[in-house]
Amino acid sequence: MKVVGTSPKRIDGIEKVTGAAQYTGDIVLPRMIFGKIKRSPLAHAKILSIDTRKAEQVPGVRAVITAADLPDVRLGVLTRDEYLLAHDTVRFVGEPIAAVAADTPEIAREACEQMTVEYEELPALFDPEEAIALDPPVVLHEDYEEYERLIELAEMDKRPPNLWQAYRIRHGDIDAAFHTAEAEGGFILENRYMTGYVHTTCMEPRAAVAQWGPDGTLTVWAGGQSPYIARDGLSRALGLPPSKVRVIVPFVGGAFGGKLTVHEGAIAAALAKKARRPVKVVLTREEEFTTTSARTPFIFSIKDAVSHDGVLLGRKILSIFWGGAYSGEGFLKPIFSTHLYPGSYRLPALWVDSYGVYTNRIAGGALRGYGCAESAWAVETQMDIIARTCHIDPVALRMKNLLTEGERTAITMPAHAFSAHECLTKCAEAIEWGTPSEQPGHPWYRGKGIALGNKYSFAPTAASVDVKVHEDNTYELRTSAVDLGQGAYTVLTQIVADEFGVEIERVKLVTPDTAITPFDHVAGSSRQTFHTGNATRLACADATRQMRQEAAPQLGVDPDKLDVSGGRIFVKENPARFIEVGDLFVVEMLAGKRPAAVEIFGKATWEVSASPHDPNTGQGEHPMAYMGHGAQAAEVEVNVETGQVRVLKFVSAIDVGKAMNPQGVEMQNFGGACMGIGIALHEEMCFDEKGRMTNSNLEAYKIPTIIEMPRSESMQSIIVEVPHQQGPYGAKGAGEIVVVPTSPALGNAVYDAIGVRIWDLPLTPEKIVKVWQAKQREGGSA
Amino acid sequence: MLNCCYCEPTTVAEALTLLAEHGDGARVVAGGQVIALLLRQGFIKPSCLVSLQSVAGLDGITAEQRGVRIGAMVTLHRLGNAGNEYPTLRALSEAAHTVADQHIRNRGTLGGNICGAHPASDINTALMTLNAEVTLVSTQGERMVNLHEFLAGPFTTTAKPGELLTEVTIPGFALRRSAAVYCRFSPRAGDFPVVSVGAFVSLDDTGQCQEPRIVLGNCLGAPTRATEAEQRLAHRNLLEDTRSLTEAATLAATHLTPRSEPMASSAYKQDLVGVLTRAALTEAVARALEVRP
Numbered sequence A: 001m002k003v004v005g006t007s008p009k010r011i012d013g014i015e016k017v018t019g020a021a022q023y024t025g026d027i028v029l030p031r032m033i034f035g036k037i038k039r040s041p042l043a044h045a046k047i048l049s050i051d052t053r054k055a056e057q058v059p060g061v062r063a064v065i066t067a068a069d070l071p072d073v074r075l076g077v078l079t080r081d082e083y084l085l086a087h088d089t090v091r092f093v094g095e096p097i098a099a100v101a102a103d104t105p106e107i108a109r110e111a112c113e114q115m116t117v118e119y120e121e122l123p124a125l126f127d128p129e130e131a132i133a134l135d136p137p138v139v140l141h142e143d144y145e146e147y148e149r150l151i152e153l154a155e156m157d158k159r160p161p162n163l164w165q166a167y168r169i170r171h172g173d174i175d176a177a178f179h180t181a182e183a184e185g186g187f188i189l190e191n192r193y194m195t196g197y198v199h200t201t202c203m204e205p206r207a208a209v210a211q212w213g214p215d216g217t218l219t220v221w222a223g224g225q226s227p228y229i230a231r232d233g234l235s236r237a238l239g240l241p242p243s244k245v246r247v248i249v250p251f252v253g254g255a256f257g258g259k260l261t262v263h264e265g266a267i268a269a270a271l272a273k274k275a276r277r278p279v280k281v282v283l284t285r286e287e288e289f290t291t292t293s294a295r296t297p298f299i300f301s302i303k304d305a306v307s308h309d310g311v312l313l314g315r316k317i318l319s320i321f322w323g324g325a326y327s328g329e330g331f332l333k334p335i336f337s338t339h340l341y342p343g344s345y346r347l348p349a350l351w352v353d354s355y356g357v358y359t360n361r362i363a364g365g366a367l368r369g370y371g372c373a374e375s376a377w378a379v380e381t382q383m384d385i386i387a388r389t390c391h392i393d394p395v396a397l398r399m400k401n402l403l404t405e406g407e408r409t410a411i412t413m414p415a416h417a418f419s420a421h422e423c424l425t426k427c428a429e430a431i432e433w434g435t436p437s438e439q440p441g442h443p444w445y446r447g448k449g450i451a452l453g454n455k456y457s458f459a460p461t462a463a464s465v466d467v468k469v470h471e472d473n474t475y476e477l478r479t480s481a482v483d484l485g486q487g488a489y490t491v492l493t494q495i496v497a498d499e500f501g502v503e504i505e506r507v508k509l510v511t512p513d514t515a516i517t518p519f520d521h522v523a524g525s526s527r528q529t530f531h532t533g534n535a536t537r538l539a540c541a542d543a544t545r546q547m548r549q550e551a552a553p554q555l556g557v558d559p560d561k562l563d564v565s566g567g568r569i570f571v572k573e574n575p576a577r578f579i580e581v582g583d584l585f586v587v588e589m590l591a592g593k594r595p596a597a598v599e600i601f602g603k604a605t606w607e608v609s610a611s612p613h614d615p616n617t618g619q620g621e622h623p624m625a626y627m628g629h630g631a632q633a634a635e636v637e638v639n640v641e642t643g644q645v646r647v648l649k650f651v652s653a654i655d656v657g658k659a660m661n662p663q664g665v666e667m668q669n670f671g672g673a674c675m676g677i678g679i680a681l682h683e684e685m686c687f688d689e690k691g692r693m694t695n696s697n698l699e700a701y702k703i704p705t706i707i708e709m710p711r712s713e714s715m716q717s718i719i720v721e722v723p724h725q726q727g728p729y730g731a732k733g734a735g736e737i738v739v740v741p742t743s744p745a746l747g748n749a750v751y752d753a754i755g756v757r758i759w760d761l762p763l764t765p766e767k768i769v770k771v772w773q774a775k776q777r778e779g780g781s782a
Numbered sequence B: 001m002l003n004c005c006y007c008e009p010t011t012v013a014e015a016l017t018l019l020a021e022h023g024d025g026a027r028v029v030a031g032g033q034v035i036a037l038l039l040r041q042g043f044i045k046p047s048c049l050v051s052l053q054s055v056a057g058l059d060g061i062t063a064e065q066r067g068v069r070i071g072a073m074v075t076l077h078r079l080g081n082a083g084n085e086y087p088t089l090r091a092l093s094e095a096a097h098t099v100a101d102q103h104i105r106n107r108g109t110l111g112g113n114i115c116g117a118h119p120a121s122d123i124n125t126a127l128m129t130l131n132a133e134v135t136l137v138s139t140q141g142e143r144m145v146n147l148h149e150f151l152a153g154p155f156t157t158t159a160k161p162g163e164l165l166t167e168v169t170i171p172g173f174a175l176r177r178s179a180a181v182y183c184r185f186s187p188r189a190g191d192f193p194v195v196s197v198g199a200f201v202s203l204d205d206t207g208q209c210q211e212p213r214i215v216l217g218n219c220l221g222a223p224t225r226a227t228e229a230e231q232r233l234a235h236r237n238l239l240e241d242t243r244s245l246t247e248a249a250t251l252a253a254t255h256l257t258p259r260s261e262p263m264a265s266s267a268y269k270q271d272l273v274g275v276l277t278r279a280a281l282t283e284a285v286a287r288a289l290e291v292r293p
């Protein structure tokens, strides 16, 4: 192993920094025109009529489509609840109603304005706690029971009409836990938490280019997270067999969970079909904010039973996922968010009810952590409060309750490669835990906070990889794993280099294209290094097996006695006896020489099965692929007059099993910290009473800048390596865990500084001033 | 869709003729930082854009009897340094220095910022604190108005069609022990302030405060004088009666009901007004005392 474990230059780095890299928006095809989407201005309404005549007459308009131009199918990954273009009802501000293709984007926009849509406005429902009622004021999907659903909800007497997901964990006797706590001098602690309304805010907005071939094959270029999920979505939306859909993924400017589906690709395709020309659709920043996957809030009620000395006896959680108009890309969040609860701590009893509800807002979606960053906000704040309640140091309290290697968790699955102790210890050390912050004096107060986190990677899942060996000692990796910026292409290339014992320059990459590259599930759930990494190793092994097979007759030894490295196939016991890779391929076929090998092509599929999710108990031997762990700590400075929070120091200690590319892991740690600081302190999507987003631009939606970050010498990345038995070289993923503990670490630090809690994210200056003033009124002091 | 002509006159007279010809349809382009956004969002649909880029004589800064005159095309970057040379501009320079980021300050101009009339404009709040006057010129003639009268509300001014803002005059300080300070708060760097406060105090030989000015930015549609707070300070001896600064800050905070905005309620803005007013006044008094009588 030479390249794995080192940090070679990113293979896509030069192309990206020189501007040579082609993103979807850069693609120009002959005769290509531009699409725009006409969207609902209302949060809930019946569509009475759509008049497209004036739009069609705008000079330069080539096609106008409405739902009537599309197959009558509903989309949705696990609940088919959404049309590509609205039929008779719109359920959120920004819902697509129609689309136009024209010679320029400006003409298309003008034509959208010229379209008249008549609505009958319906009462809208925004509050998730109202939405979950058995008798809610508004029902969003009257026909829900008729929708196709691929997942079972937990049993219940009567489904609240706006509920689209219900999941439970049942473990131990929760009532007995509360009794014990009360009877034996322990305590019960109950709190309500809420996470913020945030957006992935990728630098590159969603975009797609669609082109139809003469044989009726559709090609779509779209910078998404999964060409195969995209292909299936397009095939369903347009009524095409999957073999007639080709998806090519150009460079991607960030995704973070926001680019799982390709609705704009399907719209571009429908326009292209009607216009008989290639169509490009690029969303504006406003469209990104108002109509693409947001991390909508969770509301958690947690009730803990704790012994007098800080041992968790039982935990009861009710969570409501504030879904939007459709189950969207958040379709599994109410389930997957619960994976965090049993992952770190020993819980003799765990009772969880987790629900997802419809409201008249943008659909809730994925954002780095898929529910676990949200659950961690509640759980890790709660752990801090427990520690302070029983006067135990927050790190010691966590240590006391941690699982041990091999121990069964509250969902049956045993803990494996359990690194929480090490992460916590190293993190605490780096932030100088136990040494109180120096106080600068009123109105600034300083404090430290720490939090732990875990992140599952979902299963079942699979990845296939092909490796073609070229006669010039070059190894071509064909993968549908997408590099979203996380560095997947580099890491996979490193693996190939090591498996063939060559320099990284000898590896050639063929990037995702469903016509060429084999199935890979998705660049999500921190799964690429783990699953695609494994598939890559296996595909390489398949290729070297073929190489040994082909070389055996030439070297006159058994294939088992041969090895492959550095472009040679050699006898293990006598490496001086070898042939070169090129010798395997005798090229002069026309001269009558029979080639030794015509094609050496390694293939492999790596599959991880899972025990089914039981929606009524949440129990399973193996409900996920693996679980990663990490801890983060912060030192902050809070101005109680303006509410400003400055992050002075930030530490991440993250377990990745094996750092395949240490610099890549470090970048995840730093990038995650920056993103997490934004989510915890700055970012919030705001809406008016009509459900319209009021800050849908980058001036008003507060992505922090580098100035809001700790100075670089005060940002620390600690890599922990506790190998996973199934991971390639022991590796786990690093992409999501890096934002899981961030919010509670910062929240706990703010508490340490000012002595008051804020229960709902983000911790804005205004909230800080408010809780501080309330505390002053009550006569407290910091 | 935009269908309009673009002109680059080289003299003020030429620019005025173009503005007169196109009437309501004409729009001045200075640094283009705001107008580009207005065009993109379709908020304005002008028939002619008149750029001041090549117009001579609009980028001077000169000190005269009446005060310091600053040309409309002086960039915010230059304005940010002008305080070193012209002491009465110190608060204005501080304000200019906090505007957005360096890129915008390099392009953005004094005239553009004033005429853009953003309710949170750092420049307008600082200029009102300094009691600035603007010079407006058209083919019909020239007039000078106090900035206070020029700013009519959010994104609107009382400029008449065909009028060009050519310069701003900052009057000199009547008393020597005078100082202005500009304070602002935004949690994120490069943002418009959530709230800003400009404070001007001048102390006579006994320490009595004459004609104080307190201006609140981004509370209402245009920067607003906190008159009750000013009255609380007027004729007080600020050397002896330091409590009046705190009282004035409290009055400023309760003087008006600021507009709420995403992530900042009216009540929170009031709190910030109080905090910033106290800070600005305290610093202004300290600065005034630094000046040798």
Ligand SMILES: Cc1cc2nc3c(=O)[nH]c(=O)nc-3n(C[C@H](O)[C@H](O)[C@H](O)COP(=O)(O)OP(=O)(O)OC[C@H]3O[C@@H](n4cnc5c(N)ncnc54)[C@H](O)[C@@H]3O)c2cc1C
Pocket (backbone or CB within 6 Å): A699, B027, B028, B029, B030, B031, B032, B033, B034, B035, B036, B052, B072, B076, B098, B099, B100, B101, B104, B107, B108, B109, B110, B111, B112, B113, B114, B115, B116, B118, B120, B121, B122, B123, B124, B163, B164, B165, B166, B190, B191, B192, B193
């Ligand atoms: C991202 C961003 C952040 C910003 N943050 C801040 C901030 O924190 N604080 C702040 O104060 N400002 C801020 N601004 C505003 C910035 O200061 C203005 O863009 C700049 O000052 C405007 O100057 P300009 O020369 O670019 O004006 P232009 O965009 O060219 O013009 C602005 C308006 O004024 C009119 N106009 C311009 N010059 C004249 C003239 N001489 N006579 C008559 N009319 C004229 C134009 O017709 C137009 O309507 C920000 C702007 C951006 C884009």
